[in-house]
Amino acid sequence: MRTMVIVGSGPAAFTAAIYASRAGLQPLLAASSVQAGGELMNTTEVENYPGFPDGILGPDLMARFQAQAERFGTEIVHDDVTELDLDTGVKRVQLSDGTVHECATVIVATGSAYRKLGLAEEERLSGHGLSWCATCDGFFFRDKTIAVVGGGDSAMEEAMFLTRFAERVYVVHRRERLRASHIMQQRAFQNPKITFVWNSQVTAVHGDDAVTGVRLRDTVTGEQRDLDLDGLFVAIGHDPRTHLVHGKLKLTTDGTIAVDGRSSRTSVDGVFAAGDVVDPHYRQAITAAGSGAAAALDAEAYLAALASPAPDGEASSIRPGQYT
Amino acid sequence: MPxxxxxxxxFDDEVLRNERPVLVDFWAEWCGPCRALGPVLDQLADSLHDRLDVVKVNVDSAPQLAARYRVTSLPVLKIFRGGAVVHTITGAQPRAAIEEELAAHLG
Known part of the structure; x- marks a missing residue:
C-alpha cells in the first residue's frame, strides 16, 4: 500500500508532491494522460509568479515544478484517474488502464475546467472556429476577425495574444467593466486591434460548418444584434473539476470541494484537497501552490497521528471540522 | 510501429493512397495540448499497429494541408479511409476516449 496518491498535475499537485516527497512519503502523482501540467500549459508568459522577475512561459514553469518533485522521489504516472474509492480507511485510486493503487491518503488537486457558453451549437462548432485555447488555435486566424468572450485576466491575455494573428479582436463582455487586473486592462485598452463590446451576452453562434458570427443580446436594453466573425474564443471562467468526488466529498455552494477552515482537510479523513478545486476566488498559480503545500503538511500530520495515537486513543491532530 | x-x-501517398485506415495528427510545436497528446499517439501506434497507421502533420511546415482539411483548432485527429476523412476528433482526449472513437472506424 502507498502512503499518498496525488490526483492532478498543476501547481497545487506538484507543490504537494515536492513537500510530500521531501517528507519521505514517496507520493504517486497521477497526472492525466493528455492534460498534464494543468491550466498553465495553455498560457504564454507568466509574469506574476514570484521568483521569475523576467517572466516565464507557463509550460516551462510546469516543467520546473515537475523536475523539482521528481528530484525528491515523486513517482509520476501519465494516466487518467477513473474512480476514487474514498469511503474506507484504505483509499483506492483506479486508473484508466485498470491499475488500482491503494493508499492511506489522497490529495485531490484536479483543478478546474473551462466553462462553456451553454449553447446548443457549441459542440458542433467546437474546433470549427469556436475555441477554448488561444495559444493552440490563434495561428489559424491570421488577418481574420474574431471575438473573445469574457472579462477576466485570461480573456485579456487571450485577446492580446490573438492580436498577433488577427486583424480585429472584439472583446465581448456582459458587463460594462472588466474583472481583469489593472495592468491587463490597461494593456488591452491600449491595443489598437482590440475593440470592446460592453454589456453584451452571446446568445447564439452562427455557422453551419464553421463559425460565421454571433448573436448578441444587450444586457441593459435587451436589444439583439449580429456580429460577423471568423472565430470565437471563449474565456468566461472555469468550474471546479469535481466529477471524481461527487457524492463522496462534501462540496460548497460554489461547487468547490469543502475544506475545514484554512486547512485542506475534506469531509473524509485522510482525503485532502488543494488548488482551484477548492478555490472559487483567487485561482492563481501561487495560491494553488500554497494550498498544495498546506495539503501535504496536513496529510503528513494526519499520517503522524495515525502512527502514534494520543494516549486517550484519539488522534489529537485530527478533529472533525465544520464543512461549510 | 512508431x-x-x-x-x-x-501526404497523398502515405495517407490518401494508403490501403489501411490512417490516423492523422495535426499538431504544432507551440501547442501545449499537442505535445501532451504525442506520447498517447505513440502508444496507440504501437498497440494498434496491425490495424492502422498513425502519422503526424506539423501545421507550421505544411500549412497547405491544414488549409485543405480546414483545420482551425489544435490538436485535431482525422481518420482517413480510402482517401477521405471519415471521422474527426477535436482536442487532446484521453487515450481510452480516442480508442473508443477509433473502434467504429477500424475494419
Missing part, C-alpha cells in the same frame, strides 16, 4: 511525420509531398 508514428511517422508526413508533409505536403508525402
Amino acid at each position: 508514428t511517422r511525420a508526413v508533409d505536403a509531398n508525402t
Whole structure:
C-alpha cells in the first residue's frame, strides 16, 4: 500500500508532491494522460509568479515544478484517474488502464475546467472556429476577425495574444467593466486591434460548418444584434473539476470541494484537497501552490497521528471540522 | 510501429493512397495540448499497429494541408479511409476516449 496518491498535475499537485516527497512519503502523482501540467500549459508568459522577475512561459514553469518533485522521489504516472474509492480507511485510486493503487491518503488537486457558453451549437462548432485555447488555435486566424468572450485576466491575455494573428479582436463582455487586473486592462485598452463590446451576452453562434458570427443580446436594453466573425474564443471562467468526488466529498455552494477552515482537510479523513478545486476566488498559480503545500503538511500530520495515537486513543491532530 | 511525420509531398501517398485506415495528427510545436497528446499517439501506434497507421502533420511546415482539411483548432485527429476523412476528433482526449472513437472506424 502507498502512503499518498496525488490526483492532478498543476501547481497545487506538484507543490504537494515536492513537500510530500521531501517528507519521505514517496507520493504517486497521477497526472492525466493528455492534460498534464494543468491550466498553465495553455498560457504564454507568466509574469506574476514570484521568483521569475523576467517572466516565464507557463509550460516551462510546469516543467520546473515537475523536475523539482521528481528530484525528491515523486513517482509520476501519465494516466487518467477513473474512480476514487474514498469511503474506507484504505483509499483506492483506479486508473484508466485498470491499475488500482491503494493508499492511506489522497490529495485531490484536479483543478478546474473551462466553462462553456451553454449553447446548443457549441459542440458542433467546437474546433470549427469556436475555441477554448488561444495559444493552440490563434495561428489559424491570421488577418481574420474574431471575438473573445469574457472579462477576466485570461480573456485579456487571450485577446492580446490573438492580436498577433488577427486583424480585429472584439472583446465581448456582459458587463460594462472588466474583472481583469489593472495592468491587463490597461494593456488591452491600449491595443489598437482590440475593440470592446460592453454589456453584451452571446446568445447564439452562427455557422453551419464553421463559425460565421454571433448573436448578441444587450444586457441593459435587451436589444439583439449580429456580429460577423471568423472565430470565437471563449474565456468566461472555469468550474471546479469535481466529477471524481461527487457524492463522496462534501462540496460548497460554489461547487468547490469543502475544506475545514484554512486547512485542506475534506469531509473524509485522510482525503485532502488543494488548488482551484477548492478555490472559487483567487485561482492563481501561487495560491494553488500554497494550498498544495498546506495539503501535504496536513496529510503528513494526519499520517503522524495515525502512527502514534494520543494516549486517550484519539488522534489529537485530527478533529472533525465544520464543512461549510 | 512508431508514428511517422508526413508533409505536403508525402501526404497523398502515405495517407490518401494508403490501403489501411490512417490516423492523422495535426499538431504544432507551440501547442501545449499537442505535445501532451504525442506520447498517447505513440502508444496507440504501437498497440494498434496491425490495424492502422498513425502519422503526424506539423501545421507550421505544411500549412497547405491544414488549409485543405480546414483545420482551425489544435490538436485535431482525422481518420482517413480510402482517401477521405471519415471521422474527426477535436482536442487532446484521453487515450481510452480516442480508442473508443477509433473502434467504429477500424475494419
